[in-house]
Amino acid sequence: MNLMADILINVIIAFLAGSLLLGLHRKIMARVQKRPGPPIIQHLLHSLKFFFKETSFPKTVSMPFYIGIVFILAAVWIVGVIVGPVSKDSLLILFGVYAVYKIVEHNSGSSSGSPYGKASCVRAVLSAATELPLFAAIVLVYLKTGSMNIGNIISYQSANGPLAFSIPLAAIMFFLLLLSKSPYSPFGITKDKALISGFETEHFGFLRGFIMFSESISWYVMLWVFLTLFFGPLTAVGYLIGMIVITFITGFINAVTPILNPNHSVMTQITIGAVCFVGTVLMILI
Amino acid sequence: MVNKTLCIVLLIISTIAILACLVVNLEAWIVYSVAIIGIPLWVLSFGLLTMAKPREEDKEERVKEPFTGY
Numbered sequence: 001m002n003l004m005a006d007i008l009i010n011v012i013i014a015f016l017a018g019s020l021l022l023g024l025h026r027k028i029m030a031r032v033q034k035r036p037g038p039p040i041i042q043h044l045l046h047s048l049k050f051f052f053k054e055t056s057f058p059k060t061v062s063m064p065f066y067i068g069i070v071f072i073l074a075a076v077w078i079v080g081v082i083v084g085p086v087s088k089d090s091l092l093i094l095f096g097v098y099a100v101y102k103i104v105e106h107n108s109g110s111s112s113g114s115p116y117g118k119a120s121c122v123r124a125v126l127s128a129a130t131e132l133p134l135f136a137a138i139v140l141v142y143l144k145t146g147s148m149n150i151g152n153i154i155s156y157q158s159a160n161g162p163l164a165f166s167i168p169l170a171a172i173m174f175f176l177l178l179l180s181k182s183p184y185s186p187f188g189i190t191k192d193k194a195l196i197s198g199f200e201t202e203h204f205g206f207l208r209g210f211i212m213f214s215e216s217i218s219w220y221v222m223l224w225v226f227l228t229l230f231f232g233p234l235t236a237v238g239y240l241i242g243m244i245v246i247t248f249i250t251g252f253i254n255a256v257t258p259i260l261n262p263n264h265s266v267m268t269q270i271t272i273g274a275v276c277f278v279g280t281v282l283m284i285l286i
Numbered sequence: 287m288v289n290k291t292l293c294i295v296l297l298i299i300s301t302i303a304i305l306a307c308l309v310v311n312l313e314a315w316i317v318y319s320v321a322i323i324g325i326p327l328w329v330l331s332f333g334l335l336t337m338a339k340p341r342e343e344d345k346e347e348r349v350k351e352p353f354t355g356y
Binding site (some may be wrong): 002003004005007008011051052053054055056067070071072074075078079082205206209210213 | 304307308311314317318320321322323325326327329330333334336337338339340
């Protein structure tokens with residue numbers, strides 16, 4: 001297949017599947033909290049609706065930055081689609097994608113001039129603690145498989161079985177990242193409702209629709225990477241079931257867990273990351 | 287506030303670049319570059335052109351407040 005067609009198809013699948021999964025996430029949270037909740041398709045409809053809504057630009061925004069950061073967010077997750085489902089390339093590039101995502105959170109908040117955005121921007125720096133368990137998980141996968149290449153890691157698992165069974169603590173660390181990126185997460189300090197919508201507060205109308213487009217892709221890519229790294233070669237049905245199950249678990253956890261304050265969020269993630277890292281190293285050595 | 291001409295130019299350039307990669311088999315690094323820059327640029331310029339605009343008499347009102355909750 002033509003490479004560009006492959007990329008376009010994967011981006012569209014990522015957007016549609018990601019939107020529906022985020023809709024499912026909201027539905028699960030609502031049902032756990034004994035609310036009817038919106039239809040599963042609501043997140044997708046919102047993205048499309050916002051896309052054609054009027055966008056006004058507040059007086060205090062730094063205009064090129066304010067629009068540019070939304071562009072960068074989309075570019076970052078298209079890199080995620082290319083490195084993941086399309087080319088199955090290096091994990092290090094994906095780590096770079098997450099690092100740039102943090103920069104986007106930070107700069108999106110600061111570009112608006114709003115105090116809510118700025119507070120979220122400061123918290124984005126703190127929440128970079130999420131990157132530590134991610135980096136540790138990548139290192140452990142490398143130590144176990146001897147490769148950073150996703151294609152090689154898939155081959156390793158088809159020969160030796162899923163990594164989720166041989167290095168389960170590394171899988172937990174990666175799952176922690178998924179949890180922290182899921183909507184209404186206990187670790188989602190940048191989007192705390194005390195900050196309205198955090199770094200997204202001043203991006204409304206079309207720009208919000210564009211952000212939602214990128215976030216749908218990001219959810220799909222993160223789930224895809226997790227399933228591929230720890231559950232080996234999967235069929236399309238396997239990915240679908242895996243993504244629904246993880247969305248269900250994160251939805252359930254987020255529905256019953258209050259948001260932590262920034263200090264507790266960072267310390268919890270670092271502590272779990274450290275315990276899992278040491279545990280996995282011991283498991284590999286023994 | 288948004289330059290319409292610039293958006294049209296960017297939309298045309300990104301559309302041509304994406305279509306060129308679809309029709310011609312170019313080297314992988316060129317296709318990746320076009321995808322990473324061209325797809326978000328296409329969505330951004332298309333969105334800025336097609337989004338609803340405020341009425342003439344409402345334009346000032348839209349930017350009166352510096353930010354939400356002011």
